[in-house]
Amino acid sequence: MKNAKIIRDLEKLGIKGNYEVVYNPSYEELYQAEISPENQGFERAELTESGAVSVKTGIFTGRSPKDRYIVQDDVTRETIFWDGKVNLPTTPEIFSSCKELVLDQLSDAKKIYVVDSFCGTNADTRLKVRFIMEVAWQAHFVTNMFIRPSHYELENFGEPDFTVINGSKTTNPNWQEQELNSENFVMFNLTEKLQIIGGTWYGGEMKKGMFAMMNYYLPLKGMASMHCSANVGEEGDVALFFGLSGTGKTTLSADPKRYLIGDDEHGWDNNGVFNYEGGCYAKVIDLSAEKEPDIFRAIKRDALLENVVVNNGVSDYTDGSITENTRVSYPIYHINKIVLPSKAGHAKKIVYLSADAFGVLPPVSILDENQAQYHFLCGYTSKLAGTERGITEPEPSFSPAFGEAFLTLHPTMYSKTLIGKMKEHGAKAYLVNTGWNGTGKRISLKDTRAIIDAIIDGSIENAPKTRIPVMNLEVPTELPNVSEGILDPRDTYSNAGDWEEKARDLASRYIKNFEQYCNTEEGKKLIPSGPQLQTQTTN
Numbered sequence: 188m189k190n191a192k193i194i195r196d197l198e199k200l201g202i203k204g205n206y207e208v209v210y211n212p213s214y215e216e217l218y219q220a221e222i223s224p225e226n227q228g229f230e231r232a233e234l235t236e237s238g239a240v241s242v243k244t245g246i247f248t249g250r251s252p253k254d255r256y257i258v259q260d261d262v263t264r265e266t267i268f269w270d271g272k273v274n275l276p277t278t279p280e281i282f283s284s285c286k287e288l289v290l291d292q293l294s295d296a297k298k299i300y301v302v303d304s305f306c307g308t309n310a311d312t313r314l315k316v317r318f319i320m321e322v323a324w325q326a327h328f329v330t331n332m333f334i335r336p337s338h339y340e341l342e343n344f345g346e347p348d349f350t351v352i353n354g355s356k357t358t359n360p361n362w363q364e365q366e367l368n369s370e371n372f373v374m375f376n377l378t379e380k381l382q383i384i385g386g387t388w389y390g391g392e393m394k395k396g397m398f399a400m401m402n403y404y405l406p407l408k409g410m411a412s413m414h415c416s417a418n419v420g421e422e423g424d425v426a427l428f429f430g431l432s433g434t435g436k437t438t439l440s441a442d443p444k445r446y447l448i449g450d451d452e453h454g455w456d457n458n459g460v461f462n463y464e465g466g467c468y469a470k471v472i473d474l475s476a477e478k479e480p481d482i483f484r485a486i487k488r489d490a491l492l493e494n495v496v497v498n499n500g501v502s503d504y505t506d507g508s509i510t511e512n513t514r515v516s517y518p519i520y521h522i523n524k525i526v527l528p529s530k531a532g533h534a535k536k537i538v539y540l541s542a543d544a545f546g547v548l549p550p551v552s553i554l555d556e557n558q559a560q561y562h563f564l565c566g567y568t569s570k571l572a573g574t575e576r577g578i579t580e581p582e583p584s585f586s587p588a589f590g591e592a593f594l595t596l597h598p599t600m601y602s603k604t605l606i607g608k609m610k611e612h613g614a615k616a617y618l619v620n621t622g623w624n625g626t627g628k629r630i631s632l633k634d635t636r637a638i639i640d641a642i643i644d645g646s647i648e649n650a651p652k653t654r655i656p657v658m659n660l661e662v663p664t665e666l667p668n669v670s671e672g673i674l675d676p677r678d679t680y681s682n683a684g685d686w687e688e689k690a691r692d693l694a695s696r697y698i699k700n701f702e703q704y705c706n707t708e709e710g711k712k713l714i715p716s717g718p719q720l721q722t723q724t725t726n
């Protein structure tokens with residue numbers, strides 16, 4: 188019997204006690220467990236009008252990068268990029284002591300959910316991941332987000348490649364003497380192939396945690412591992428959309444004209460592009476059926492809403508009072524047009540999404556090969572101060588590979604593997620600003636969608652073009668169905684001098700940020716592809 192074997196596995200890990208094991212529960216079982224009146228506090232879920240259930244994730248409504256550690260040992264010492272910021276080192280001893288806390292926590296549990304799933308579509312590169320937790324909705328989250336094995340695959344699952352033990356209800360009392368950031372922890376041990384979680388209930392730690400592990404194993408095998416969404420057209424033409432949180436990966440990849448491969452994490456090997464996940468994780472702040480019909484329709488039974496304000500069973504997507512980062516997770520088949528298994532051929536169009544709050548970047552720029560590399564290493568976008576959408580104090584953020592928070596190896600590993608694949612398959616790159624322009628408003632979703640259409644159908648290549656000084660970018664000046672007067676960002680300012688002042692400020696930030704890559708000939712060679720402060724501005 189599977190359960191007897193699972194209990195033995197849990198005991199071997201150190202989870203003792205008289206708990207009941209629920210192994211790969213069905214959606215119906217998850218639903219019953221989530222709405223059980225016995226649930227306490229943040230375990231509680233409520234049913235909403237769409238059929239989706241809604242939960243609150245507690246204090247953490249987003250990831251907690253400062254509490255994220257990787258054990259530094261013989262396996263990781265020379266491989267992990269110890270940048271002092273993203274991949275914080277910890278010792279095997281501290282890991283063991285936190286692991287004890289998590290094991291003790293689960294040893295007291297009445298019920299333990301064990302979800303076996305895949306991270307990665309292809310059998311040769313996927314991780315067989317086992318999630319262990321006591322909170323039903325966390326089991327629901329990983330069931331939605333990871334690839335659900337078939338009955339046959341589950342019978343033949345074997346030993347997991349990686350195990351995630353989520354003890355979100357426990358915290359670490361020894362954090363000060365251990366010189367950790369706080370009582371909360373998200374820790375990885377690549378020797379033991381374990382992730383442990385304490386203090387934070389946010390499901391994104393499990394999702395992005397396994398992404399970080401794929402970002403470790405795949406580039407070491409020569410494959411590109413990418414923080415991007417992906418879709419494919421009728422002709423088999425694959426497009427990738429890179430971007431940091433909130434730039435539009437999920438929104439823009441759900442395109443009724445195309446088939447979705449995935450909304451966030453992909454690999455690219457000798458056969459093409461493949462998804463790591465089995466579901467999507469969409470932002471729902473201000474979501475509407477008119478603007479984002481595919482995502483709106485995906486919110487139904489089996490979808491899981493997070494931190495949305497619900498009044499008498501009705502979700503209010505306009506209410507950001509719990510957090511701006513309100514979310515929904517759903518299995519990928521909630522989107523009508525998908526490819527299954529989630530993979531397709533080689534990518535031909537590469538889009539870098541940037542939400543520029545300065546209003547400097549053009550809505551779309553056509554990049555040459557060196558610019559493709561330059562802007563990938565820069566990974567520029569802006570984070571907005573606080574949760575306010577005002578553009579008073581945008582904080583520029585340069586995040587290599589458009590996913591610094593999830594890179595376990597040096598950023599150049601990701602640019603080398605991606606640019607290599609792009610050259611091999613003749614893929615073209617574009618930089619798309621899904622943020623603001625001189626009007627103070629965000630570029631409309633309608634205009635961005637029309638820009639993406641022009642990239643995908645190739646009409647952008649035949650459009651009349653101009654060169655934007657300072658930023659050193661080539662842009663089309665006219666595109667089908669795109670509002671007039673927005674493609675050259677200078678036209679959106681009543682005084683073009685204002686644009687130039689902001690552009691010079693942003694350009695100097697790009698230049699300063701790029702210094703870190705200039706200690707090699709390869710890096711130096713890219714400088715002319717970036718913004719230029721000394722350019723003559725003729726216009």
Ligand SMILES: Nc1ncnc2c1ncn2[C@@H]1O[C@H](COP(=O)(O)OP(=O)(O)O)[C@@H](O)[C@H]1O
Pocket residue numbers: 430431432433434435436437438439450468469470471472479621622629630631632633635
């Ligand atoms: N021009 C635009 N392009 C893309 N998204 C936009 C645009 N204008 C507003 N948005 C909003 O920005 C958010 C983008 O979020 P999402 O697609 O979830 O980003 P990601 O998947 O990259 O984290 C959505 O809430 C979307 O409605």
Ligand SMILES: C=C(OP(=O)(O)O)C(=O)O
Pocket residue numbers: 249250391395430431432433436437451468
């Ligand atoms: C879920 C996340 O990513 P994204 O906003 O890119 O979808 C995250 O960063 O935790």
Ligand SMILES: [Mn+2]
Pocket residue numbers: 436437450451468469470
């Ligand atoms: Mn997303």
